[in-house]
Amino acid sequence: MDTPLRLEAIVASVRPKRFAPVVADWFLRQAGADADFEVGVIDLIDTPLPVDLIETDAVRAFQRRVEAADAFVAVTSEYNHGYPASLKTAFDSVKREWRGKPIGFVSYGGxxxxxxAVEQLRQVVAEIHMVSVRETVSFHEAKRKFDADGQTADAAAIDACARMLRQLSWWATALRTARAADPYPGS
Structure with missing residues (x-):
């Protein structure tokens, strides 16, 4: 690889007193230590995407950011057996820019x-022509898994994160090469 892969971590929860920053910061430390990636963060609490899906300056800026990325990881909570509405709005606010790109998931909840939430998201991302990687990082009873410094000793999650990053790197490299040779044929 001549240039690092651009990985955007999308922080999905926008609720007050959300636990998302703890999980996202942990993941960003893991991904940031991987030389294959240049890592960015799209925190949906700071990304004003209109729920009526009209095109605004914020939406256009979001579209450009998605277009420039090679891979994504959604850091998502589970609310009422589903994923946050903010994440669905993010997926629906962009169209062609998602296509032919891989995505992984870091989830947390009870x-x-x-x-x-991740299983539902796999259906959504398939419809917008993304490739979801097999490995998922999941924190069960998440608030018990992190110490006061935002560190975790959850060996299964640490191992799954390393495997997910390897899969994302492989897919992102293959798909970036393919998109450069022949644009993705999505409708």
Missing amino acids: LSGGLR
Whole structure:
């Protein structure tokens, strides 16, 4: 690889007193230590995407950011057995820019660890022509998994994160090469 892959971490929760920053910061430290990636953060709490999906300056800036990325990771909570509405708005605010790009998931929640939200998201990202990687990082009873410094000793999550980053690197490299040779044929 001549240039690092651009990985954008999308922080989905926009609720007051959200736990998202703890999980996202942990993931960003893991991804930031990987030489394959140049990592950015799109925190949806700071990204004013209109729910009526009209095109605004903020939407156009978001579209440019998605277009420039090679890969994505959605850091998502699970609310009422689903993913946050802010994440669906983000996916729906952009169209062609998502296509032919890989995405991984870091989820957190109660007993399910956000896995129900991830399974729903796999359907959404397939429809917008993204490739979801197999490996997922999941924090069950997330608030118990992190110490006061935002560190975790959850060996399964640490291992899954390393595997997910390897899969993202492979897919992002392959798809970046493919898009450069022949634009993605999505409709």
